[in-house]
Amino acid sequence: MNGSIVQVVLFYLLAALALTGACLVAFSRSIVHSAFALLGTFVGVAGLYALLAADLVAIVQVMVYVGGVLILILFAVMLTARVDEGKESNPTVGKIPGLLAMLAMAGLLVVTAVKAFGPRTVISEANPPSTVSPIGNLLLSKYVLPFEAISVLLLAVLLGAVTIASGRMRKGAGGKQEGEAPR
Amino acid sequence: MDYPTTSSLLSWMIFTPMIGVGMILLVLGLRPFLRLSQAFADNFSRTVGLLCSALVMAMALAMWSGFKGGSSAIQFAHHAVWIRQWAVEYFVGVDGISISMVILTGLVFLAGAIASVPWWGRLDDAHHPHFSKKRVPGYWILFLLLETGVLGTFSSLDFFLFYIFWEVMLLPMYFLIGIWGAPPRVEAGGRVRGGPYAAIKFFLYTLAGSVLMLLAMIAIYQHSGPSTLVDGTRTLHTFNILHLTKMFAAGSFSVAPAVFGLTFMHAVFIALFIGFSIKVPMFPFHTWLPDAHVDAPTPISVILAGILLKTGMYGMLRFNLQMLNGAMEWAAWTIGVLGVINIVYGAFVCMAQKDLKKLIAYSSVSHMGFCLLGLAALTPQGVTGCVFQMFSHGIISPMLFLIAGVIYDRAHTREIAGFGGLAERLPEYTGMVGLAFMASLGLPGLAGFIGEVLVFMGGFGATNHAFRGLVAVGALSVIITAGYYLWTMQRMFLGMLNDKWAGLWDMNWRERITLYPLAALTILFGVYPAPIFNLVNTTLHALLPVVGGAVIR
Amino acid sequence: MSIGLGHYLVVSGLLFSLGLYVLITRKNAVAMLMGVELVLNAALLNMVAFSRLGRVGPDKLDGQVFALFGIVLAAAEAVVALALVLQLYRAFRSVDTTETTDLKG
């Protein structure tokens, strides 16, 4: 329970940041706003990681998500969205069923979480050790195979992304046999 | 009690015919590539068939010479685990009960093989194509398969293996009768008879028996106690016949559930008995036999009568007498009565037959009845007589069917009344028929007599004195048998020669080399049956119930 | 009062639900991709929280390793997905998933 109040405050702040970002992503009418709101979520989650003494994950979260994924998404938004169309750049459908589904799912998860783990408290160390070197050890010993596999995956993704993004659609492969799709 | 492998001779013997099958198949497969002629394939398969049969016979003789007679132990055992999960073993071996049948198998199949080739004699007749020229390689493949099945049946000591071989016997026979037998014909009354009808009748009948046997086998397996396989694996149940015998003797099955108010042992006894009695064949399950015999080609009749009927009797000896020994006395009277019905009924029905082959077929029914009676007597003379009758019938009935084949090959009819005075034209043949008939009607000095007299003697000595009445009734058949054989003899061979048959010719060399050895054996075992007794007595007599204090058996 | 596993799970559950909502309601493929990222983040948060606060004990880092792998996978997925989106855009001149329904049965 040491240093708890700081942690509690930090937790609520970071959780609010993440959730607010997520809400904006969900409800904003502009896709650009959504994309930027996503930033908040990512940072908030990274903070929560840090709060959980998962320093390496937090750093990676920031680097990969904020520095990589988010940038990609913004590029995509910019490449595809007709920004000039104004506020309604991020149209939605079926809000009511979506809302219902969201609430049902949220309710379920929250209730479950609270029922299962609500009263449980955990001792957290004052100065938890860095996780970088243990994780490095793990990655190169116990998880060496997934590690290598995922590196191969990354290579494949690299090549695949390049191929897909740069390749021309083959004739007839675009599903235009019936000529329905707008050009 | 556990017999490890001592010799692979028996396995070689059982599967030698399969090697032959492989060779025939190989040649058939290579035929298009090597451009072999049809005639070559035919002659090759005939040669292979003859050689394999001869080889089996030679191995059987080798086993005979190596068999120690004064022991009831399993000899020439070959024992290995086959399907570990179900406790199934490959366990073959011979004891006194089976050795004589194995030898007989070799002999009868050799005779059948020789009778199946068109060589060494005239068979050309454009109007009546002979079976031995029809789809030859297929015939020989099935023939050899049948031999494997029969040998396996006689030597299996694992119930599951026994059942497999039992079924292996069934299918080739079906095709051999159906395809190479008489073509379908319409009889009076619009009934269709002929090879296919006979084959399907045979098949369904024996299959019905097999089903009962299968049920009994599974029931016994399910209720059998824990055992060990030959390699030491412990199993919950067992198929090993010797182990099962011991368990039955020890009363392990007394806790098994009753079936229809019968104890478990009695219930499986009945199921197995009916299953085997169809093959014997026992009244009233005998009607497949005349049809199958009449429409089967000669060598197949020979094998059917000479060996296949014996598998049923063998089953009774091995399972009903040996394994279910405790229920045997309970059933003896019924078996005896059925045996006598077989004997007398078969003999009477014989007398009314117009077709020579049918007559011989019914005479088989009659003569197999002796085996049942001898078994039921449960005296040393009775059971030995039963086995000897199996053996002697296994020599005599092939002779009779070969004889029927001889005249059918020439005259294309077997209608007894249509002949007459053949003795003038075919003296050698007549002499052979006379010998075979006399042997079959139990003339002393020929093999048939020994079996009959022992069965009757044994029946008279049964603990239940009512058996004496049974024997008195059964022995009436000696009169009836003499009546129908001599009457047949008179109608076919004596009197004035019917001019229609003036063109017939006497026996050829192929018929001689099948008939003369059998005739010689008939005489030999009639005057000196001890070799067979030496084989079977020790094993058989150990199985008989000991009656309180009486030694007079 | 302290922050336990339940709190993190509640946050993660809400994140997940919002991501789901995005997935259900958005028509824009890129926006849906954002939803996916939200869901993924929720999941990863769960893992790290369990790794730290779950019954396995604090010195077990497997959950964090999973989270790392998850992040990498998410990145890879995002890359491929965006490439696809680009291609989709080229083909249909739109990233509106309600319009690109050529494969419907």
Place this chain on the structure above:
Amino acid sequence: MHLVPFPLLALIPLFPLLGAAYCGLVGCGLFKKYGEGAIHWPAILLPWGSFVVTLIAVITLAGAGHGAVLHQRLWDWFRIGSLSVDAAFQIDRLSAVMCLVVTFVGSLIHVYSRGYMKGDASYWRFFSNLNLFMFSMLVLVLGDNLLVMFVGWEGVGLCSYLLIGFWYRERKNAAAGMKAFVVNRVGDYGFTLGVFLLFWGLAAAPASLLRGQGGEPVAAAAVHEVAVGHGEVATSPGEHGAPIGEAAGEHGAAVSHGTEGSEAGRTPVSSVTFRDIERIMEDPARRDAVLNQKVLGFGLITLVCLLFFVGATGKSAQLPLYVWLPDAMAGPTPVSALIHAATMVTAGVYMVARLHFLFAYSPVAMTVVATVGALTALFAATIGLFQYDIKKVLAYSTVSQLGFMFVAVGVGAYWVGIFHLVTHAFFKACLFLGSGSVILGCHHEQDMRKMGGLRKLMPITAVTYFVSACAIAGFPFFSGFFSKDEILWKAFDSGNMLLPGGGIILWVLAATAALCTSFYMFRSYYMTFSGTYRGAQGHGTHDAHDAHGGHGHGLPKESPRSMTWVLAILGGLAVVGGYIGLPILWGLPNAFETWLEPIFEGSHHLIHSAERGHGAEWGLMLFSVVIAFSGFFLARWLYKDAKSPIPGRLLASRNGLVQGFHRVVFNKYYVDEAYQASFVNGTVGLSGLLSWFDRTVIDGIVNLAGTAGRFCSGIQGWIDANIVDGAVNLVASLSMRAGRSLRKVQTGRIQNYVLGLTAGAVVLVVIGFLLKW
């Protein structure tokens, strides 16, 4: 009784067997190549070889002492449980007599056949069968136990069948052979059952009797006993070798005189061997155990003996199974002489005499034997009165004479029965061969009405025939006189019959039969040989003998020398043969009775005499002479030279009684017809019925099951096509329709899918919660 090994014994039957094998297997070819000589020399010489060996055996036997039995054991035949049967031969004084008769008469008839069968196309087959018959008969006679005897018993039946049907082209002959065999089989049925019953009856003694002295366990003792039972055989080292086993080797030396010492531990449990049975019957305790047994209300031994006697009636042509013998005359005449007069048909008598130690214990069986014998004697004699076929007359005469023999053995005078058997063999063989000579002379005519006057044409035949007729009629100092007279006296004097004074009834029946015998024999003599020849002087009538060169035409003439010599020898024996058994009454030595005495001494104490005095015996002897002469004179008066008109007048008589009597007797009392109608037709009818039952009912059930199966499968086929398959099709079309409607769900909008996914997940979790609570 002690056994003497005699290694030559098997040669006696072996010689004819070799002859049979030679003629039967290679004879056909040799006959065609080298003619008749290649056949008949071996075939005749080999039986003579048997005769010589028999003589040696008889001499050995005579020198071997009182109760000696020559014995040769060849091999084990069966050895199963307590049943232990050797292929073994024995010759004692009884079988020696039979053996001499068989080999001597048989060999003579072989010689005779050479002339009689000359020119027959199946010459080789004839001699083969004849030799085979000799073999079987000798096995029957020499067999050491009941089953070996049975081999011969059936073997002679087979040969009889083969030889009766020798000229098989005529269906009548073949049918006669078949009849002989089947009727004999009826007898064999009785015989075999008798063997079985006897065997188990002997074995049924209390276990205590069977126990060995050493208190051994019963089972071991039994084995031991069986071995020892044969141990005595092993006293001849080097001949029998090892098969008997160690036990025999140990104990064999100890047991040489079976009848001495304590028997209980030594006799086998049971046996089919004659001497073992006799020994069991001599052991008082075992005997009582056997005699006290009842089967179906009869004493065991009575039933056994009756069953054996059924066998004897079949083989020896007694009532009611005599019917085959007259028909058996269809065979060649030498066959009739050998098989159906001299040897085979006497086997029944021999068998009863052989088993005297059983029969003597059963007065019932003895009475039955004697009564059946006497009835048969009279019955057959009356039929013989009116026959015209010369061989039929002789056949009925044989049946009648066999009846006499059974009277003798039935009253316990076993040696007399055998004595009559011997003399009968001589004179009846001579008569038959004489008739054969006549038939050959008359170109195979057998009807006496077509003969006559042959005395001048065939003098030797006539003389021998007359002499033999005198013998059979019982003229004083001819052989038949001694034997037949002794039978009549023994019957009269018998005290053994169940009915008091039964012996006198037997005597009346037999004496009447003797009168008839004398009459019909001389009737046949005068019809055949006196007067003038009435037959056609032309062609032969027998198809099979067309090739008979030199005999086809002209008056009958005397037969070739090989035949007349045989006739002369047998005729001579018919005269003098009886002197071996002269009546004791005359104070002369009876060699025959003395010779056989050791055989029958065992049962001697059981045979009782009525103790009628010598006066009665003299009176009876005189009376039988009177009978013989009255028959002779009656026949001479009626038939000599065919002059008397009385026979013709009687035949033409319109008196219903005379006619009816004649018709019934001439047609042999319609016994054949009755048998045909009852047994034969009954059996055939029953077989037809059962066959119909088999085909229609039993197979019908099978086929019905098959048809029912097909019907059921038809129904199932319909069900399959319309319901099961319909269900399958329904499922298919349902899923098609469902697919068609459900594919609208497939909107292609990811949002919808995700929504569905979420909803599904939520629902699942909610359900999980609900279930949990």
